Amino acid sequence: MLRLYGKIFKTGVITEKVRKPGRQGAEPDEFVQTGEQLRQIVDRRFRGSLAIRQVDAGSCNGCELEIHAINNAYYDVERFGVHFVASPRHADILMVTGPVSRHMEEALRRTWEATPEPKWVIAVGDCGACGGEFGVSYASCGAVSNVIPVDLAIPGCPPTPLALLQGLLTLCGRL
Amino acid sequence: MNPITGIDAYHAFGLKLAEAGLPLRSVDPSPLAPAKVLELAPTDWGKAAAVARAESWRWAGVWAEDCGPQLTVQACLEKQGCYVLLHTAVDSAHPVLPSHTHSYWAAERPERQLQDMFGLRFEDHPDPRRWARHQAWGDTEHPLRKDYPVAGTRSGPTPPDKDYAFLRAHGPSVYEIPVGPVHAGIIEPGHFRFLAVGETVLHLEERLGYVHKGIEKIAEGRDPQGLARLAGRVSGDSTVGHAWAACMAMERAARIEIPARAASLRAIFAERERVINHLWDLAARCNDVGFAFGYYQFGRLREQWLRENREWFGHRLLMDRIVPGGVATDLASEAAAKMGKTIVRLRRELDELLTILDANSSLEDRFLGAGVLSAELAAALGALGFVGRSSGQSFDVRRDAPYAPYDRLEVRVPVETQGDVSSRFWVRYKELRAALRLLESLLVNLPAGEIAATWGEPPADAQGFAAVEGWRGEILAFVRFATDNRIARYWPRDPSTVNWPALEKLVLGNIVPDFPVCNKSVNGSYSGHDL
Incomplete structure (x- = not known):
């Protein structure tokens, strides 16, 4: 047990802090600055808590890996008031990865219907945005917007954690 | 491991198949080298699997191809690093094969997949329910046939898949827990049907295919x-x-x-x-x-x-760092x-x-x-x-x-x-x-x-x-x-x-x-x- 605490103290807080520009690479700084702007909006418009329900509607699981990453200790998106919830009934935003497979079409629609108003939908990844590598076929409806209304698309294959956060900021900035 | 043993296993397998009275032809040189290809009559398909099972070959997969008048089917076996592909061809109009499922548990779902995608019927398959198909295409349609259009034949919303026959349990204190396809986390979709008594799982049935993208x-x-x-x-x-x-x-x-x-x-x-x-x-x-x-x-x-x-x-x-011929970076x-x-x-x-x-x-x-x-x-x-x-x-x-x-x-x-x-x-x-x-x-x-x-x-x-x-x-x-x-x-x-x-x-x-x-x-x- 002592070793465990020792490791925790030795690791310290690795969550990236606001640094003066120019030190230690651009991305982390940009991530935090984007996050800070997002937090101000979340504080103002969502009383400090923005709830996201992630729905995989047919993704190759690449986007899921990066959505997970924004929760790791480096990015720690929760500090900006953003958190992922287990039910669409608790969500403000649906973050949908695609392409929407035809076999997930109805499940996605029902998830969207189960989300209380006001609600917003973000299509994540090239596939969610436009069908990507899979497009429209006998098995795929392509873009998320072909199935439910989409407020914002975050392209990328998959989008990086920074792109995901910037997308959230863009959407919330419009509200 | 010594590669010689794999070849020995392959020769031994050939002898056993001959002993079992299965006429076969080893395609030489193999078009799929280093894997070996053995051609069989469709009627011997199931028996070959039984021989392979007895010889401890591992069953690794099966696929088919629409070649016009014929459907060709290849099953992959492996032992000691040697890959053998069993090859057969059936009539496209009435494609029927004996199942490998009796010899190999792993063949159960892939064969059902072929049934849905090609209309290939495995006559003695213990579970002929559909597997890959939900409601995106009809039961007489087979997407991997060449005459099936890539865009499909259906327009409008795809209906939910409501009538898949899950195993049911009867009797007091057994209850069902349906989970998915949308799960409570950042994970991929699929359906799990639990039968439980109290806290204990009595049975679990997976229903996959939700992210079938063609x-x-x-x-x-x-x-x-x-x-x-x-x-x-x-x-x-x-x-x-x-x-x-x-x-x-x-x-x-x-x-x-x-x-x-x-x-x-x-x-x-x-x-x-x-x-x-x-x-x-x-x-x-x-x-x-x-x-x-x-x-x-x-x-x-x-x-x-x-x-x-x-x-x-x-x-x-x-992603995309590996390209045909080498690497990109x-x-x-x-x-x-x-x-x-x-x-x-x-x-x-x-x-x-x-x-x-x-x-x-x-x-x-x-x-x-x-x-x-x-x-x-x-x-x-x-x-x-x-x-x-x-x-x-x-x-x-x-x-x-x-x-x-x-x-x-x-x-x-x-x-x-x-x-x-x-x-x-x-x-x-x-x-x-x-x-x-x-x-x-x-x-x-x-x-x-x-x-x-x-x-x-x-x-x-x-x-x-x-x-x-x-x-x-x-x-x-x-x-x-x-x-x-x-x-x-x-x-x-x-x-x-x-x-x-x-x-x-x-x-x-x-x-x-x-x-x-x-x-x-x-x-x-x-x-x-x-x-």
Whole structure:
């Protein structure tokens, strides 16, 4: 047990802090600055808590890996008031990865219907945005917007954690 | 392992088939070398599987091709590193074959998949329910037939799949728990139907196919670059593995030798993918039993490696780094030096974490004895990767059917026999250490030279078959070219396809709340299975 605490103290807080520009690479700084702007909006418009329900509607699981990453200790998106919830009934935003497979079409629609108003939908990844590598076929409806209304698309294959956060900021900035 | 033994096994198999009175023809030279091809009459299809089972061949997959008047079917068997493809052809208008399911548990779902996709009926199949098909196409339609349009035949919303006949239980105190397809986390969709008594799982039935995206169909007509991109998205977490398998199959079809440096770089990508996914799953498994410390520590290490991928190779998950003929990104010598240092650093961190985890009794409480897959079941299924290796199945393509550059490396394959969640945790940990060793020797012996060979158009009808060891286990790929450098058929087989049925068995008798950790300890890919 002592070793465990020792490791925790030795690791310290690795969550990236606001640094003066120019030190230690651009991305982390940009991530935090984007996050800070997002937090101000979340504080103002969502009383400090923005709830996201992630729905995989047919993704190759690449986007899921990066959505997970924004929760790791480096990015720690929760500090900006953003958190992922287990039910669409608790969500403000649906973050949908695609392409929407035809076999997930109805499940996605029902998830969207189960989300209380006001609600917003973000299509994540090239596939969610436009069908990507899979497009429209006998098995795929392509873009998320072909199935439910989409407020914002975050392209990328998959989008990086920074792109995901910037997308959230863009959407919330419009509200 | 000595490659001679595989050939001996193949000859012995031929003799046994002849003894059983099955007329067969060995196609020589094999169009799918190094795999062997044995042609059989359709009526002997089931008997051949029975002989193979008796001879302890592992059943690895089955695929079909629409060749106009005939459907050809090939089943893949493996023993001691030797791959044999059983080949037969049936009439397209009335395609019927005996089933392999009686000899091989692993054949059950893939045969149902062929039934849905090609209309191929396995006459004595014990479970003729549909598998790949939900409601996106009708029961008389078969998407992988050449006359079926890629756009499908249905317009308007796809109805929900309501009438799939799950196994039901009757009697007092048995209840059903339906879970999914939308799960309560950042995970892929699939449906699990539990039958439980109190807290105990009596039965679990998986219903997959929700993320079926028509990968095999939309592969048709692509050029090699396009197929490599698609293969890299069969399962995003195994992008390197699938792209490598598809490219190797295409290169064998086109008879292209990739430069030695390209092979080593592919292996560096593959081992990095293994390290990153193993770290992530160790993290996730700690999370599933509420051990936040492990989740954040392993997650932290994973993020460091993802960032290095971005810095050195231009993509965090290494998508599209493997291209037909070689690789798209070289490794600069400064980056190689840095990589050597981060390997040392990761090993030191792992040492430290191992001591902490090992002494943690709450972790041990949840892992030990949970979700046991017996060695007998694993062998009967032909379980792959860390799932197989935690239950006594030591097969590893890198060691047993080595391809460049693993043919000149020593690949250590950790094996355990306990078969529980704990075994699957520690095998992952040991594989992680072995991958670090491999990375070090790859870096030391990195050949100089080109990173890609010039692509040469393969002749029409050229075909290739490849097996590589992804982080989940053996990945197979078959490719046939049409004319003009276009793909006529692509069949990928993710190890998850084989391993998914193991979860239904290993969770039995466990409590429902242990399902997440049992599931995560197997970690099948939904996308890789559903295609």
